[in-house]
Amino acid sequence: MRNIFPEFLREDEFEAKSVSRRELLRTTALVSFAVASVALISGCAADDAPVIVADPATVAPLALPLTLAKIFHHTGISVPDVEAAGRFYSQLFGGQNVNGEREPFVRYFIKLNPGEVAIGKLGTLGSTGRTVPLIDHICVDAIAFDDAAWRARLAAEGRQYIAQGVFLGLDNIPVQVAGGEGGESLAAGEVTQMPSLYDGPALVAPHGFDHVVMAVSNVADASIFWQRMFGLSELGLDAGVLWLGNGGTSRLGLRLSRDGEDFGAVYQAVRGIYEPESTRLALQGLGAQLLPALAYDAPESIRFIGPDGIETLLVPAA
DSSP states (O other): OOOOOOOOSOGGGSOTTTOOHHHHHHHHTTOOHHHHHHHHHHTSOTTSOOOOOOOGGGSOOOOSSOOEEEEEEEEEEEESOHHHHHHHHHHHHOOTTOEEEOSSSOEEEEEOSSOEEEEEETTSGGGTTOOSOEEEEEEEEEEEEEHHHHHHHHHHTTOOEEETTEEEOGGGOEEEEEEEESSOOSOSSOEEEOOOSOOSOOSOEEEEEEEEEEEESOHHHHHHHHHHHHOOEEEEEETTEEEEEOSSSOEEEEEEOOTTOOSEEEEEEEEEEOOHHHHHHHHHHTTOEEEOOOTTOOTTOEEEEOTTSOEEEEEEOO
């Protein structure tokens, strides 16, 4: 069960310089459920029968909040070279037992124990029309729930459901929800064992996501949204970032979008065991650009932009 909304729009339909992420997502939000159903069926293996999805209009909306087992099931990143990025993250976090999809586009899922980084091709699926690498969505991990009732709740809330567990939240930021029963697969294609891209020692022993920071138009409104929809609680404000949590070890950070900055995930932070100095040197050797620490970064954290263009923070595991 994996991620990302389907490729509704062709890359050549957009001028990269004139179409913002917000404009793209507004257009995507107009796609009908009929198109979503076609995307679902096309994601099935040739010999699989299409999944019969219950009609949300026939069931009562699910009560809010939807309870999360943990905040992050995975992040989805879009990069120019999927295999190169897969090799980089395999060297960083380990290349054993890596899953992925071969269709409709090659994608790799790098395990973070728990959670994953899902690596997709820039300009396809959730990043259609985009030319700059980005974290195109996050997926939350809910306890088991009825998918049709959840989609009925989204309709009652005026939230556009796209397909494969993805809906548009505040600022048209795509959020995917894992854990639904009786609904669509979260996979864009058939999940399979992918060839290992690296079999040497990992730089970091990952222990899951520490946090993700998102840029939003209004921090207070975004906080209310995440509290109401998913039961998160405010943990405090630090250096302009409002932190939310659900009693686990991961947090969601909200800050105001800056001039010219798209709404959505700014960077991902992964907790892990590593030796700071040798890891910094090794990251530079792999083509990463080290960044200065931010005011709220934990001691011995390592902030960098990978050779794939994605910003990541390594946080020492306690």
